[in-house]
Amino acid sequence: MSDAAVRTLVKVREHAEAEGGFNLKAAFAKFDVDGDGSISHEELTTVLLSIVPDLAYDQILAVISMFDPNHDGDIAYVEFAHTFYNAEVNDNTLKARKAMVRIRKMASSKRGFHLREAFQRFDKDGDGSVSHDELKVVINDILQGDISEEEMVAVIELFDPDNDGDIKYAEFRDLFYSISVDQEKERDVCDHRGKDIDDDYIEISLIPHLMRDEYSHLLLSNNNISDAGAEEIAMALEGDKAHVSVIDLRNNKIGVKGAEHLGDALGSNVYIMELYLSNNPIMGVGASHLCRSLEPTNAGFSAISLLDLRNCDIDDNGGEGVGMSFRGNTALRNISLCGNYLGDKSATAIAEALQNERCMIQSLNLSNNKIGGQGGKMIGYSIRSNVELKELILSGNPLGDLGVSSFAESMEGVEAPEGMDEKKDAYEDSGRSKKERKEAANESKSKQEQKGTAYCGLRILGVSGCSITDNGLADLGGALRTNAVLQTIDIRCNNLTDVGITSLARSLEENTCMRELYCGNNNFGTPAATALGSALHKNCSLLVLDVAGCNLGKGNAAKMLAEGLLKNECLHELSISRTHLTDEGVNAFIAAIEQNQCLEKIIFHNNPITKSSIAALNFAMTRERKPAAKLLDNMESLRLKHKAEIKKRELDRKIKAAAEAGEAGDEALESIKRKTQEVLEPGTKIWIPVSFGRRNNILGKIEVESHTSLADARVKIERFGDLGDEYVFISINDGKPIDKEEEA
Numbered sequence: 001m002s003d004a005a006v007r008t009l010v011k012v013r014e015h016a017e018a019e020g021g022f023n024l025k026a027a028f029a030k031f032d033v034d035g036d037g038s039i040s041h042e043e044l045t046t047v048l049l050s051i052v053p054d055l056a057y058d059q060i061l062a063v064i065s066m067f068d069p070n071h072d073g074d075i076a077y078v079e080f081a082h083t084f085y086n087a088e089v090n091d092n093t094l095k096a097r098k099a100m101v102r103i104r105k106m107a108s109s110k111r112g113f114h115l116r117e118a119f120q121r122f123d124k125d126g127d128g129s130v131s132h133d134e135l136k137v138v139i140n141d142i143l144q145g146d147i148s149e150e151e152m153v154a155v156i157e158l159f160d161p162d163n164d165g166d167i168k169y170a171e172f173r174d175l176f177y178s179i180s181v182d183q184e185k186e187r188d189v190c191d192h193r194g195k196d197i198d199d200d201y202i203e204i205s206l207i208p209h210l211m212r213d214e215y216s217h218l219l220l221s222n223n224n225i226s227d228a229g230a231e232e233i234a235m236a237l238e239g240d241k242a243h244v245s246v247i248d249l250r251n252n253k254i255g256v257k258g259a260e261h262l263g264d265a266l267g268s269n270v271y272i273m274e275l276y277l278s279n280n281p282i283m284g285v286g287a288s289h290l291c292r293s294l295e296p297t298n299a300g301f302s303a304i305s306l307l308d309l310r311n312c313d314i315d316d317n318g319g320e321g322v323g324m325s326f327r328g329n330t331a332l333r334n335i336s337l338c339g340n341y342l343g344d345k346s347a348t349a350i351a352e353a354l355q356n357e358r359c360m361i362q363s364l365n366l367s368n369n370k371i372g373g374q375g376g377k378m379i380g381y382s383i384r385s386n387v388e389l390k391e392l393i394l395s396g397n398p399l400g401d402l403g404v405s406s407f408a409e410s411m412e413g414v415e416a417p418e419g420m421d422e423k424k425d426a427y428e429d430s431g432r433s434k435k436e437r438k439e440a441a442n443e444s445k446s447k448q449e450q451k452g453t454a455y456c457g458l459r460i461l462g463v464s465g466c467s468i469t470d471n472g473l474a475d476l477g478g479a480l481r482t483n484a485v486l487q488t489i490d491i492r493c494n495n496l497t498d499v500g501i502t503s504l505a506r507s508l509e510e511n512t513c514m515r516e517l518y519c520g521n522n523n524f525g526t527p528a529a530t531a532l533g534s535a536l537h538k539n540c541s542l543l544v545l546d547v548a549g550c551n552l553g554k555g556n557a558a559k560m561l562a563e564g565l566l567k568n569e570c571l572h573e574l575s576i577s578r579t580h581l582t583d584e585g586v587n588a589f590i591a592a593i594e595q596n597q598c599l600e601k602i603i604f605h606n607n608p609i610t611k612s613s614i615a616a617l618n619f620a621m622t623r624e625r626k627p628a629a630k631l632l633d634n635m636e637s638l639r640l641k642h643k644a645e646i647k648k649r650e651l652d653r654k655i656k657a658a659a660e661a662g663e664a665g666d667e668a669l670e671s672i673k674r675k676t677q678e679v680l681e682p683g684t685k686i687w688i689p690v691s692f693g694r695r696n697n698i699l700g701k702i703e704v705e706s707h708t709s710l711a712d713a714r715v716k717i718e719r720f721g722d723l724g725d726e727y728v729f730i731s732i733n734d735g736k737p738i739d740k741e742e743e744a
Helices: 003-019 024-029 041-051 057-067 077-086 092-109 115-120 132-143 149-159 169-178 199-211 227-240 256-268 283-292 316-325 344-355 373-385 400-411 427-431 434-451 470-480 498-508 526-538 557-566 583-595 611-620 628-660 667-680 710-721
Strands: 188-191 215-219 246-248 274-276 306-308 334-336 363-365 391-393 460-462 488-490 516-518 544-546 573-575 601-603 685-692 697-705 728-730
Touching (some): 003 041, 003 057, 092 149, 092 169, 132 149, 188 199, 199 227, 227 256, 316 344, 373 400, 400 470, 526 557, 557 583, 583 611
Parallel strands (some): 188 215, 246 274, 274 306, 306 334, 334 363, 363 391, 391 460, 460 488, 488 516, 516 544, 544 573, 573 601
Antiparallel strands (some): 685 697, 685 728
């Protein structure tokens, strides 16, 4: 790029900006008759002269030669626009500093690199200085020759401003380390959310800044941007020229064409990490083209990790193309496709993607679509061998019992998601009978158990409003008895009665990892409330329970649920809104709360209770509580004993079965017995991860014994983290710290 051409472009740009309202694209398009994005030499000359009439012929010729070095007569708009907006008069100091950033980064990446040693290798006489040629050798040695002659000259000038040919080590060292390796171009956040901007504003006011790579975020939601504006943005983003990481175009008017252009940008720009396009009518065709850049062939180029396509009018055919694009992509982590028209065809394609061993999707939201039982079954079987997917939301789809039963089958017996070596393709089982699929699943499960591996890492499952009945919930409850991974389940707004909720509650009595249960807005009353109360009495892990919208007003339902709080030592939040709660029921909860030391929040809106009952309940919630750390340390001890009791029951069943078969207890049974006794031993060491609040941002872990008093545990925690009176939460995960990425 010649200096003459650059100076000319800078002059033209300054004139255009001084006039105000200049639109380079419009000026270019006047002469682009066939609309192919390029113009001839003569037409470019006319464009330049329309802005600066007194340009000399040699100045124009320099610009033409720069953009058309082979003189084929075509000058592309995209390349011209990027250079037009980024052209700067040569600044050797800036060029030198940019080169020095590269030198610093390369030097820091070399193991055992010492600047003094590199300098002394070329300081022949040992006087602490080197010549220009010797410094060039030093720099070439660091960069392995990857530096232009212009950059080298600029660096030499930086180190030897008086050009005396003598560069001393002390000066070289000070300047070398004064330039930060993190010296990157500072980029702004372009925040024009809800400013009623349109395509013209994008072309005239935003694109010049985007072309100059001045933005890190494009926040343009709630505007009037259509396909033309999206095309301009995509064109500026293509080819990694703009380092934009977040693009928010929600609630605009972008359609199929705009989505296609944005897809082209995704396939060529490795800096885009998050794309929000919800509430734009991109349709199935647009979504399919957009996601084509995410397919395995382009996965190495597209680095996008979050894709938001909610309420985009995507049909089942388009959804199938979207699902297929996820296969083999290792960058995608979070996907939201809720509020579209995806059906079983889309679900099957997504299921195939989830079974791909390269798939790294962690959160998938497919709520409020049209996925039926068959599609739900495919997705349910696909998570059987997927340890990456942590959150799956399918609420508002007509899955029915068929869909939810497949999830139960996949989640049964899961211990932990880490360390899995082998992945079994569950989708190929779809053509087999139920018996054959069961046998295949058991075989796969047996192999993984023998290897000590784990599978199905799902922690959050949302199936509210999915037409699930008591039969489907019974299958799900059976899986929860042996699942040690799932932490949150949402089954609100289904067709569940006392029978189904009772079955689920009995499972919770043995489950030691469930933290949040949302089962409100179902048709259950006293029997289910009694079972949930019993579960609260025995369960030592549940933190949130939502029964809003059920019927606690009849019989003694409220009393039975409240009794579960009397000895509960873990529940933090209880929602009983819209439950027909009466003053008598409120009194039962007040009596329980007065003895309960851990409940922090109770939600009881829209119930037919008097103001005096409301005041009494609020007063009860203001009582002094135990510090959370004390409470949960006690809960950890309780949990160990609870697990030991379960092991004892298993041992008793095995011994009884062996006796009935005429066999004596073998060595394995003795081993189980010894382990059970060890767990119940009063001096058992317990490692407890410690963190702030209810999220598991692990600070570290402390070691206590099962007989450690709560007061001593509190003192130890305070000393460990110097936490004072801060709210402290002790995580429960078999004594293992939980990764931030694995938080529920």
